[in-house]
Amino acid sequence: MPTSVSPPAASAVAYHSRYIVGIAFIAALGGYLFGFDFAVISGALPFLRPQFALTAWWEGFLTGSLALGCMAGSLVAGQLADRYGRRPGLQLAAGIFAVSSVAMALAPGLGLFVVARFAAGIGVGMASMLSPLYIAEVSPAAVRGRNVAINQLTVVVGILVTNLVNYLLADQGPDAWRWMFGLGAVPAVLFLLGVLWLPESPRWLAQAGRVAQAKAVLRQIGNEAFVEATLADLQARATSGEPKARFKDVLGAGVRPAVVVGVTLAIFQQFCGINVVFNYTSTIFAAVGADLNRQLLETIGIGAVNLTFTLVSMFLVDKLGRRPLLLFGALGLAVSYLGLAFLLQTHAAPGLVSGVVLAAIGTYGLSLAPVTWVVISEIFPTRIRGVASSVATVALWGSYFVLVFTFPILAQAIGTYGPFYLYAGICLLGFFFVRAKVKETKGQTLEELEGGFTGH
Numbered sequence: 001m002p003t004s005v006s007p008p009a010a011s012a013v014a015y016h017s018r019y020i021v022g023i024a025f026i027a028a029l030g031g032y033l034f035g036f037d038f039a040v041i042s043g044a045l046p047f048l049r050p051q052f053a054l055t056a057w058w059e060g061f062l063t064g065s066l067a068l069g070c071m072a073g074s075l076v077a078g079q080l081a082d083r084y085g086r087r088p089g090l091q092l093a094a095g096i097f098a099v100s101s102v103a104m105a106l107a108p109g110l111g112l113f114v115v116a117r118f119a120a121g122i123g124v125g126m127a128s129m130l131s132p133l134y135i136a137e138v139s140p141a142a143v144r145g146r147n148v149a150i151n152q153l154t155v156v157v158g159i160l161v162t163n164l165v166n167y168l169l170a171d172q173g174p175d176a177w178r179w180m181f182g183l184g185a186v187p188a189v190l191f192l193l194g195v196l197w198l199p200e201s202p203r204w205l206a207q208a209g210r211v212a213q214a215k216a217v218l219r220q221i222g223n224e225a226f227v228e229a230t231l232a233d234l235q236a237r238a239t240s241g242e243p244k245a246r247f248k249d250v251l252g253a254g255v256r257p258a259v260v261v262g263v264t265l266a267i268f269q270q271f272c273g274i275n276v277v278f279n280y281t282s283t284i285f286a287a288v289g290a291d292l293n294r295q296l297l298e299t300i301g302i303g304a305v306n307l308t309f310t311l312v313s314m315f316l317v318d319k320l321g322r323r324p325l326l327l328f329g330a331l332g333l334a335v336s337y338l339g340l341a342f343l344l345q346t347h348a349a350p351g352l353v354s355g356v357v358l359a360a361i362g363t364y365g366l367s368l369a370p371v372t373w374v375v376i377s378e379i380f381p382t383r384i385r386g387v388a389s390s391v392a393t394v395a396l397w398g399s400y401f402v403l404v405f406t407f408p409i410l411a412q413a414i415g416t417y418g419p420f421y422l423y424a425g426i427c428l429l430g431f432f433f434v435r436a437k438v439k440e441t442k443g444q445t446l447e448e449l450e451g452g453f454t455g456h
Contacts, residue, residue: 015140015222023198024135024147029191030090030127031151033097035158036184037066037117037124042281042299043166047177052110056412060405063279065114067401069121070128071394077126078390085208086134086201086386089126094195097123098188105182121397123188129393133385136377137201138221141444145317145374149310152370156310158187159278160303167300203382206234234382255388258379261437262392265326268430269372270399272333273423274364276407277357278302283408284357287416288343288350298354305358309365321442322371323434329367330431336360337424344417372396378441 041063048054054062073093080089096119103116132151139147165183169176202221205214211231218227251259277284281299317325340356380388410419 012223012225015226016220017143020139020143020147020221021150023138024150025154026191026194026198027090027131027134027138028151028154029187029194030093030131031154032158032187033094033184033191034124034128035155035160036162036187037097037120038155038275038278039159039162039299039303040166040180040184041066042279043163043170044177044180045280046282047174051174051177052113056408058110060408062110062114062117064401064405065117066121066124067397067404069118069123070125070397070400071121072118073122073125073127074129074390074393074397076122077129077393078387080126080386081130081133081204081390082384082386085204086130086137087195087198089130090134090195090198091192093123093126093130094188094192095123096120096126098185098192101181101184101188104184105178120184125393125397127191128397129389132373132377133389134198134201136374137203137385138199138217140222140226143318144378145322145442146314148374148377149314149317149370152373153307153310153314156303156306156365156369160300160307163299163303167297202230203234206231207382255381255384258381259388259391262376262379262388263395264433265372265375265438266392266396267399268330268426268433269368270396270403271423271426272330272364272368272430273337273403273420273426274333274360274368275400275403276419276423277360279404280407280411283411284344284416285350285353287411288347288353298357301354301358302361305361306365306369309362310370313366313370316366317371317374318442321440322375323438323440325367325371326375326434326438327431329363329371330427330434332363332367333360334424334427334431336363337420337427341417341420341424344420345415375438375441 045059045063048062049059052058052062073096077089077093080092100116100120100123104113104120107113107116132148135148135151136144162180166180169179172179199217199220200213202214202217205211205217214234215227215231218230222230281302285298313325336356336359340353340360343353343356376389376392407419
């Protein structure tokens with residue numbers, strides 16, 4: 001049965017909750033691929049170092065090559081999504097990821113492995129941009145934050161499951177890393193099959209002038225009052241007579257405030273430093289004397305805490321709002337990193353380091369991890385949402401590459417603890433940026449948000 005929507009002005013409007021959650025979970029399988037490739041490298045690095053005789057430079061580049069592919073995939077996805085729709089891009093992302101997972105598993109040398117990891121990044125980059133964008137466009141305003149956060153939920157489930165599999169495979173010999181990467185083809189194929197069932201985004205259909213099809217999709221999502229209310233919003237801001245969006249359009253004065261917020265949040269989500277903890281868990285715990293078995297167990301604990309706090313965030317993001325969670329995350333991470341840097345510098349017991357690491361992961365899972373994607377999926381006008389989201393996602397992945405590429409080099413030069421003092425300072429700057437520039441978006445339709453962030 002449809003679930004009634006508040007506020008009172010929309011009391012006649014209702015939507016089909018189970019159907020919406022179902023298509024959101026299918027679209028969010030793209031996030032699972034993101035989580036898989038994000039986590040698999042942490043368990044595989046102890047095997048890849050001797051396999052390919054990795055120096056600090058090559059370790060950083062191999063880890064970051066995924067992000068270079070993600071940047072390319074995000075650029076392709078933006079253009080593809082605005083020209084052909086959101087659904088074809090999701091299908092292509094799944095196919096690329098399936099093939100590249102097998103290629104990484106079979107790679108005979110470092111060169112081919114890096115090329116295959118770059119290709120995997122193309123699929124991850126496309127999915128990381130298109131999955132939250134699609135979910136935002138099919139979700140009613142009242143539950144949009146929760147639904148977009150489903151994408152982050154599947155990311156952390158992917159991280160947790162992958163860390164568990166890595167741990168179970170770790171004693172299978174020096175070629176265990178091949179199985180770690182090859183198993184990524186399984187969720188990719190499931191994602192590809194699921195996308196075949198998804199409807200196209202009704203907002204993209206309306207933007208493309210295919211109003212009858214948009215109305216048919218909206219009727220699957222909600223009742224007739226919901227259909228009419230949504231179409232009225234879309235038609236009030238109709239831009240079907242305008243040319244297709246291009247990348248230079250994101251520089252326009254009207255959309256610049258939204259682009260500045262989206263791109264800065266994307267960069268901050270990476271430069272906050274948490275992905276060093278995800279990707280270099282073994283390096284961090286080796287610095288305080290923990291053995292490989294303990295290091296891999298820590299990755300499972302990290303995944304479990306990340307999942308728990310992401311679930312909490314899903315229930316809070318539409319109640320407390322986006323802005324309070326972002327402020328909490330920035331400040332909480334700054335404090336956590338100061339503690340972690342001190343413990344690593346003084347060679348504290350692994351148990352103490354573990355406690356601070358888990359606190360940082362919980363803070364991130366509650367705040368910056370899901371909420372950044374929610375805000376990026378919401379604040380851009382429909383006509384340029386694909387290319388603007390693409391620009392923000394490219395900035396995110398570029399920042400991820402810089403972060404993971406530089407950490408082994410910095411850790412070798414100034415000690416494993418040194419970079420965390422830097423990340424603490426960045427988090428403090430992020431707190432002041434959110435406080436000054438990020439507006440609350442909860443409870444507003446995507447069309448209402450266009451005026452708030454673009455100044456129209």
